[in-house]
Amino acid sequence: MATSPSRSGGRSARIRADVHRAVAQLVTEVDVESLTLPLIANRAGVHPTTLYRRWGSVADLVAAVAASRFTGDLVVPDTGSLRGDLEQWAAEVATDLADPETAALLRAAVGSGAQGGYSCIADRIEQLRAMTDRERGRGAVAVPEVLDVADALLGPLYFRTLFGDGPGDPDRARTLVRRLLPQPS
């Protein structure tokens, strides 16, 4: 309220925050099939026309919320070894996925189409790339490819979250790293 409504940057950012928050709440309350722009607009307290104009469709809006929610939310660890970095990072991903709100947004983003799914993991892949690149920079050989690391760590964690009874505890996530990199690096 300190920001004047006449400053469109401030108002625009506030609408965005309200709409993102409304989506994050609603995906925990209703089936994704029941998610409509008017419903989201009502919860956010904005006019539906604003949502149609700015985001176009529920699918595009959910993808935008997922991209925002799953970008820059985890810090890339720097423990001195790839194994240590991945163990800490995988444990944090598992803890995040164990949150019912996180899982609900993930389901909604996947349900809304291919772009929605990609929005959830693009930054996770970049974080894996940063860790494996740093390991190569230390002169390590036989560092696994990013997509193989994603297969071994994100594969099971996301599979269990979407199809099973949750990602498992942080220690189980660390076990995935130990299977991928049996020898301390």
Place this chain on the structure above:
Amino acid sequence: MATSPSRSGGRSARIRADVHRAVAQLVTEVDVESLTLPLIANRAGVHPTTLYRRWGSVADLVAAVAASRFTGDLVVPDTGSLRGDLEQWAAEVATDLADPETAALLRAAVGSGAQGGYSCIADRIEQLRAMTDRERGRGAVAVPEVLDVADALLGPLYFRTLFGDGPGDPDRARTLVRRLLPQPS
């Protein structure tokens, strides 16, 4: 049309087949958020009331279609070794997931809630159990647990399908088995 409409078993089965087919088509055409029981009823040529009465909600209907589609659709191989069985089976799962209609139904089922996701993989887990149990029956030791096999094989295949650009080709699926079971068993 050989079946008399007065035989409710035949009519009921026909309605079920029409409705399942309508869902399988529609998930490839519209966002899951646009999937409604009236839309499905219209495509299937049945009255919406029938769908409300029989399936209750889009989420329950999509879960039922997924359970039907992903049950008994793959034959459990019997090659004489767990490694051979899993290589053949993983290649078939990858081929199935590469079909855009399969991926679309998977997305819709995941988007429609936790039950929807589980409906897609319950039979896959039973198939893995049949293969690992048979291997133990041959007297093999150190046979991995079913959930660890699911992590190693289904994890990457489903993760890539929902979040990346597809499950990869059958040979890449066989590579996942070779990582899990490095020695011929």
